Amino acid sequence: QKEVEQNSGPLSVPEGAIASLNCTYSDRGSQSFFWYRQYSGKSPELIMFIYSNGDKEDGRFTAQLNKASQYVSLLIRDSQPSDSATYLCAVNSLDYKLSFGAGTTVTVRA
Amino acid sequence: GAVVSQHPSRVICKSGTSVKIECRSLDFQATTMFWYRQFPKQSLMLMATSNEGSKATYEQGVEKDKFLINHASLTLSTLTVTSAHPEDSSFYICSARDGAGYDEKLFFGSGTQLSVL
Numbered sequence: 001q002k003e004v005e006q007n008s009g010p011l012s013v014p015e016g017a018i019a020s021l022n023c024t025y026s027d028r029g030s031q032s033f034f035w036y037r038q039y040s041g042k043s044p045e046l047i048m049f050i051y052s053n054g055d056k057e058d059g060r061f062t063a064q065l066n067k068a069s070q071y072v073s074l075l076i077r078d079s080q081p082s083d084s085a086t087y088l089c090a091v092n093s094l095d096y097k098l099s100f101g102a103g104t105t106v107t108v109r110a
Numbered sequence: 111g112a113v114v115s116q117h118p119s120r121v122i123c124k125s126g127t128s129v130k131i132e133c134r135s136l137d138f139q140a141t142t143m144f145w146y147r148q149f150p151k152q153s154l155m156l157m158a159t160s161n162e163g164s165k166a167t168y169e170q171g172v173e174k175d176k177f178l179i180n181h182a183s184l185t186l187s188t189l190t191v192t193s194a195h196p197e198d199s200s201f202y203i204c205s206a207r208d209g210a211g212y213d214e215k216l217f218f219g220s221g222t223q224l225s226v227l
Contacts, residue, residue: 032214034215034216036218041223043220044154046111046217049215098156098216100154
């Protein structure tokens with residue numbers, strides 16, 4: 001069984017701070033890793049993907065992957081109120097059935 | 111990113127009726143689409159994999175006779191909830207993959223909120 005674990009939160013950070021989200025996965029055969037942002041009542045929106053160990057930066061977002069530890073994280077720098085949402089970690093294995101974590105709710109306080 | 115269009119965005123229906131939801135890939139061809147269901151404050155649950163020109167593959171516990179999937183073209187998949195009941199009320203989301211190999215990503219439609227009275 002493929003499992004993806006996330007802290008459910010809520011994670012509350014002040015505006016301008018760094019929000020750090022963590023995700024662990026159980027399937028060592030996982031190939032690709034994704035972070036989706038989901039606003040309440042809306043469908044998920046892809047914000048980051050990573051498949052190599054190390055860091056990947058895109059604007060205010062940085063994804064970090066450590067396959068040996070089966071760990072992937074997302075950092076949101078200079079957090080804005082518009083970043084308040086639920087962030088879903090998704091892990092893809094060879095059959096491309098994404099397994100999703102339960103999501104971490106982030107609240108950015110103005 | 112790739113655009114996936116889903117209609118309708120919201121449906122309210124009486125118990126016992128059938129509801130059809132459409133999912134279209136607008137700027138790419140999708141041989142495979144996925145249908146998810148999401149209950150409030152829960153994560154996405156994969157219901158089935160829709161394959162163009164062949165039968166859908168359903169996840170364990172999902173009734174194929176209740177959730178009919180048709181993928182008649184490379185840009186359109188439909189999900190029909192037959193004889194809907196209140197327990198079928200949920201947020202249904204389709205997705206399609208674009209790209210190849212490590213560049214392959216999953217993009218989601220806007221979702222359909224189904225409320226069965």
